[in-house]
Structure formats: C-alpha cells, structure tokens
Amino acid sequence: MQRSHYIGIKQIMTNSISLSYKNQDLDFAVMQGTLGSECIDIRKLYSQTKTLAFDPGFMSTASCKSAITYIDGDKGILLYRGYPIEQLAKHSSYLEVSYLLMHGQLPDDGQLDDFQSIISTHSLINTGLLKFIEGFRYDAHPMAIMIGTVGALSAFYHDSTDISNPRHREISAHRLISKMPTIAALCYKHFLGQPFMYPSNDLPYVPNLLQMLFGVPTEKYVVDEDTVKALDLILILHADHEQNASTSTVRLAGSSGANPFACIAAGISSLWGPSHGGANEAVIKMLSHILQTGKSIDYYINKAKDKKDNFRLMGFGHRVYKNFDPRAKIIREHCYKILDKLDTKDKPLFDLAIELEQKVLQDDYFKQRKLYPNVDFYSGIILKAIGIPLNMFTVIFAMGRNVGWISHWLEMLSKDEHRIGRPRQLYIGEKARDYPTK
Numbered sequence: 001m002q003r004s005h006y007i008g009i010k011q012i013m014t015n016s017i018s019l020s021y022k023n024q025d026l027d028f029a030v031m032q033g034t035l036g037s038e039c040i041d042i043r044k045l046y047s048q049t050k051t052l053a054f055d056p057g058f059m060s061t062a063s064c065k066s067a068i069t070y071i072d073g074d075k076g077i078l079l080y081r082g083y084p085i086e087q088l089a090k091h092s093s094y095l096e097v098s099y100l101l102m103h104g105q106l107p108d109d110g111q112l113d114d115f116q117s118i119i120s121t122h123s124l125i126n127t128g129l130l131k132f133i134e135g136f137r138y139d140a141h142p143m144a145i146m147i148g149t150v151g152a153l154s155a156f157y158h159d160s161t162d163i164s165n166p167r168h169r170e171i172s173a174h175r176l177i178s179k180m181p182t183i184a185a186l187c188y189k190h191f192l193g194q195p196f197m198y199p200s201n202d203l204p205y206v207p208n209l210l211q212m213l214f215g216v217p218t219e220k221y222v223v224d225e226d227t228v229k230a231l232d233l234i235l236i237l238h239a240d241h242e243q244n245a246s247t248s249t250v251r252l253a254g255s256s257g258a259n260p261f262a263c264i265a266a267g268i269s270s271l272w273g274p275s276h277g278g279a280n281e282a283v284i285k286m287l288s289h290i291l292q293t294g295k296s297i298d299y300y301i302n303k304a305k306d307k308k309d310n311f312r313l314m315g316f317g318h319r320v321y322k323n324f325d326p327r328a329k330i331i332r333e334h335c336y337k338i339l340d341k342l343d344t345k346d347k348p349l350f351d352l353a354i355e356l357e358q359k360v361l362q363d364d365y366f367k368q369r370k371l372y373p374n375v376d377f378y379s380g381i382i383l384k385a386i387g388i389p390l391n392m393f394t395v396i397f398a399m400g401r402n403v404g405w406i407s408h409w410l411e412m413l414s415k416d417e418h419r420i421g422r423p424r425q426l427y428i429g430e431k432a433r434d435y436p437t438k
C-alpha cells in the first residue's frame, strides 16, 4: 500500500484532531459528552477526502448523540438518565422507569399516577387484530406473532402515525407501552389454544400481564407477589441499553420517517436473534440439551473454546461489558433467592446452570477474553423458575425494551440534526463489465 493512502494522526489537540492524508492536513473536531469516550467528528471525512470510515459491527462508531442511557463497560456501570441501575432496581418500578426514560426526569407522585392511568386505559386492542392473530398457525413462535401484530397496529391506529406531530408521537408511545402486555399475552394464548383474557385496568402493569398470561375465564387468577417482583425487576433491567442492535434498528427505521409501530416491529425483529434478546431462550435450550445428552459440562466448555466449532456458551460475553454486566449481578442475587425457594422438576437444570457459571468463571479462556455471564444467563433461569414458558422469554425482553426503543425514537425525532441513516460500504464486487450480447 502506498504511503499516501494512509490517514496519519498528526496531532490531537483538546478540541480537534489533525490528520494528514495525501499530503493534505485536515482538522476534525473532537466532541465531548458528559461521560465516556470522546468522539472524532468525521462527518466531513468523505466530502473532504472522498474516503469512508470502515467499521463493520460498529466497534468504534457513535451513531448519534443521546442523553438516555450511559454504559461504562470496563467498570460495569449502567445509568438510566443518570440513575444507577442498582438504585432503580431496588427502589423503582417498571412504569416509573418508563416515565424516566421517556421524559428524562423521575415523575412526582401526581405525574406517576397520571402516567399509570394513561397506560392502563390504552390496554385494549382493536378486535380486528384478534382476527389477525387467529390467522397465525397454531404453533407459530410468539415472537413471530408479536412482530406481525405490533407492525399491524399502524393499520388500526391511523390517528397517531403523523410523526411530525408531537401529540401523535406521545399517543403512539403510550399505546405501545400499554398494548404490549396485551399483545404478548395474546401471542401466548394463541399458541396454547386458550381463550384470550381481557386486560384489567384496575390491575397494575405486571399483575395485569400475569393474569392475561396465566388466567383462564373459568377460574379466579391469584397473583403471586414474588413473581410480580421478579418480573418487574426483569423489565427494569431490560428497559434500555443505549445503541444496541435492536435500538439502532429502531433508530434506522425511524430515520426514514417510518411510523412508530413499524419502527418498534423492526426493533423486535432485531431483538429475536440469539446473539441479542433470543439468548435467554437459547440459554435454557442449551442447558436442557446438555442435560439430555448426559455429556459433561467440561465437554461443552471445550466445545465453546474450539475455534473449529461454532458452538458458543449462550448467556456469556458482551460487546460492551468487559468486567461484569451490572444487570447480571443484580439478577444473579435474585436468581439465587428464587432458586432457594424452589422445589420443582427443573431443579437439575438450575443446578447445572450454577455449575456451568462457576466453571466458566474459573476458566482461563473466558477470563482472558473477559467473557462473563450476561443478563440473559440469569434472566432465562428466573423466567423459567417463575413459570414463563420458554418461547415467551424473548417476548418478555421485548416488552421491557419497548420503552427504551420508544425513548430513543422520540429523542431522535426531537433533534433538528436527525437525518436518514445511510451507511456506505467498501465495494469488493465485479468492476463494471458489459452484458454479453450474441
């Protein structure tokens, strides 16, 4: 490669970075946030040099400015609007956290009451959507139904799809938070072939979800307080996680001006993959598989370390957290409490999970690569312990993350500088050639 093809860093000053390219010096501003890494503003890189930045997987790319969530992956810090996740997990509730993420401040008592009441009053869905759901095959994965149904909301709620109208944006946000438990429960009831339970507006958010999931019209459903606490905690811990794959998908979809329901459906699709939100389901499938085969944990740990084998230990590793995942630390404690109380047929599965966790934490391969159990390792175990069916795990994650997606979508649309997201590429295909004519 010729020397002139390098962009060399000449100098870094406090507020700018000077690069040399083809004997030309170029200055790029260095941007500072309130916390975290500084960013080199390369927006003019292409117009000034006709070169692009190459960063597959976005290892070194900040795609936007955001004031919602902050993560320090080395120190294991996660803040929602400045509040440490540990404090929110201890003192707050999912709906209060939702208000905080959307509005930037914690609500006072009156604001929280109003918010809860607004959220509860939007919980019904148009009956046309029930017929839509009935059209899915009986054994459709609830995530597939959820993606379709959330996208289909845009065909039923036209009065909140004008994204240039702040009031429309607000109503669609409320509708999405309110209807998500109803849709989640519908997906599950369809899968079971059981009658749909209507939402109860006099029940709080999580008990309402539980009665729609597990209640049947013939019996009174009694909500278990420990289950409510565990589920509320899981929703808080999953509520936002800055520019992860699904949130970036929502932003990218929204950047073209797509309606909010379509954007959130896009986010749910991205979440479904096993490297992201699908990992909680994959953890339990992996543990069940290990139990069924009767092979040792060491066999699977070695398999995960084998570069010729694409098997990975689900629930371990994270792109950003390289010390520990603070969500995993919180949920781990809760997990142990729940497992202590537990006397179920799933005990061998949970014992296996704990043994695997202990072995991985001692293993050099995982230590060197800073691969620790992530939130999905423990959330899968808790969800199973409290009776949430396996195919609903990622649906629960989507319910929690819903408010994070909405908050990012609202933030993006409120900024003047937002423009359509349009990454470029390094083209490695055929050069221009002529179509063969006879």
Ligand code: CMC
Binding pocket: 241, 244, 274, 275, 276, 277, 279, 304, 305, 311, 312, 313, 314, 315, 316, 317, 318, 319, 320, 369, 371, 374, 375, 376
């Ligand atoms: N098991 C075995 N090896 C692993 C694992 C794993 N779970 N995760 C990463 N590695 C190895 C990987 O092979 C690579 O090794 P080497 O440097 O020798 O090539 C190294 O660790 C770095 O991995 P990477 O794939 O470059 O890391 P990434 O930041 O691109 O991927 C990840 C992060 C979460 C996708 C990955 O760790 C993974 O696939 N984990 C399992 C799936 C999982 O639990 N996902 C949930 C993530 S947390 C919830 C969420 O945010 O959605």
